[in-house]
Amino acid sequence: MITVLAGGVGGSKFIRGLANSVSPSSLVAIVNVGDDEQFYGLHVSPDIDTVTYALAGLSDDERGWGVKGETYNALNMVKTLGDDAWFTLGDQDLGTHLYRTKRLRDGLTLSEVTAEIITSLGVQVRVLPFSDDPVRTKIRGHRYISETDSYETEAELMSFQEYFVKYNHRVKVKELIYEGADTARLSQAVVRSLEDSSKVIIAPSNPLLSIWPMLMTSNFSEILLSRRADVTAVSPIVGGSAVKGPLGDLLADLHGQASACAVAKLYSPYISTFVIDIRDKDQVEAISELGIKCVVTDILMVNREMEIQLAKEVCGLE
Template identity: 40%
Template sequence: DSGSAAGSVAVVSGGVGAARFLRGLMDVVDHERITAVVNTGDDTVLHGLDISPDLDTVTYTLAGAIDPERGWGLVDESWRAMESLERYATVRPEGSAAAPRWFNLGDQDLATHFYRTARRREGASLTEITAEIARAWGLRLNIVPMTDDRCSTVVTLAAVDGEAPTDVSFQDYFVRLRHSVAVQAVRFDGDARLSDTARRAFTDARTIVIAPSNPIVSIGPMRSLPGVDELLASRRTDTVAVSPIVGGAALKGPADRMLVELGFEASVVGVARLYADIASVLVVDTVDEHLADEVERAGMRCVVAPSIMSTPSLAADLARITLAAGRTVSDIE
């Protein structure tokens, strides 16, 4: 079990930001010593297919196959299947959910969903399937879903023009509505628990890193699982978080707006207040150096470093600094 090897690193992971951090980490740590525990609150079913967007973004990025422009999906992708669905829009009965086109699935990407869905129908767990998919892409690190159970992120949209607030799935909010509407609340539905494999990763790792992912909808689903906050709190001195907020803004996605809409501060100080109970160190970008004292007053040691992973070498540098911030770099390298 390489996840429990001496000097191993467990990374609490969401999508794009986590994937880029993990790519940098792979340049400085033996791959077998890395376990990415990945959010599955975004998972959905479309066209009868089981889709795990964050797991796939992490897998494709680490395999060097991600589309570099979009940050999701596969490079050199084609979209013939989605285009062909338009034929059926004219015959689809009123109220039918058949042949949706608002969530694009590329032709090559479909193969992953076909495989995952068929294996689930055979009774394989998401943990087993994810390991198989990672091996198929030639990856040696451990990619682990946070749970083998169903956990769904539900977003309550703020009331508009006197209408009542509306609950939608995360993918409805993020993709169909392009996260352009205000959020009133977020909750996590399902009777899910942290998988045994994920629990071992957190328990046995020398260092735990909370990746620069959206604290509400990428890290939040994992923290909502019973006992996870308590487990992370018990490992607090070995846990380092990397802020996804830089200069008061999210580099990608709606994290900054969501924080404000849900009553938090969209700054590294706001991130520190969210993570102080479960992590002892926060790595912040150099543009936020002036807030270091406030981060420390919020209860976390503050480490200032360039954190925008615009090149692989910068991502590797950030990984080195993050590990050093956890005072464990000598155990890892």
């Protein structure tokens, strides 16, 4: 069994590549829930859905999220009725959230509802939220004001989705807060997957937004530390920049620089092997000095073939 820790578009692509490289039933995807939010009374799990849609062949690969061929009739009506409706929810996507919310209200856990959804969509990879308890990533930072071409003087606290979607991550981040992580528990399925897998892989996801909510929760980090020799991470940085999303700015704001080496430093207590892109090969020596084996290859997943190629290379690492 191989366990992958993931969130976001990079994580979903990598897991899809793995599912096309090895038996999908031998894979477990432990997925971030720090981005989860309530919209119009519905429980939305963006990272779980991004991974699920990718594995089910439903994802809109051009945008990187949502369902392909999506329509927005419901959202347009909400806007017509006068709401800002800044968070985009497509009609098919709404169906997923309606179902999830109903089943949660029926008393099921998020893990149980996720299992029902992936089964209904024909997904063979086991997809697990990292916790059934609420963990929410909050951002404290200075919001950009376009009218004055400046940042707010006072830092404000905002939800992840406000930061990421409403303000298009145009925020100078001062602090990340993983609300609820200190009391959230891991399910037995997550614990067993972490402990029993022959290999644990950290996908090329944003470490601060997708992986750190997991590491802040209960005994997740302790289990990963105990498995360090079997843990490999794939860099989300290519050529000194994030492939997608705000990681570059976050690393610069909170850790001084955006680089593969900066990510390696974050992961160094937990991993024995780090896979970086050929465009960052000048950082091999610095990463190796952290006590990590550094592997160089082309990690840019621009099509399905390259997703599979990267997955096969990472799976073949000893």
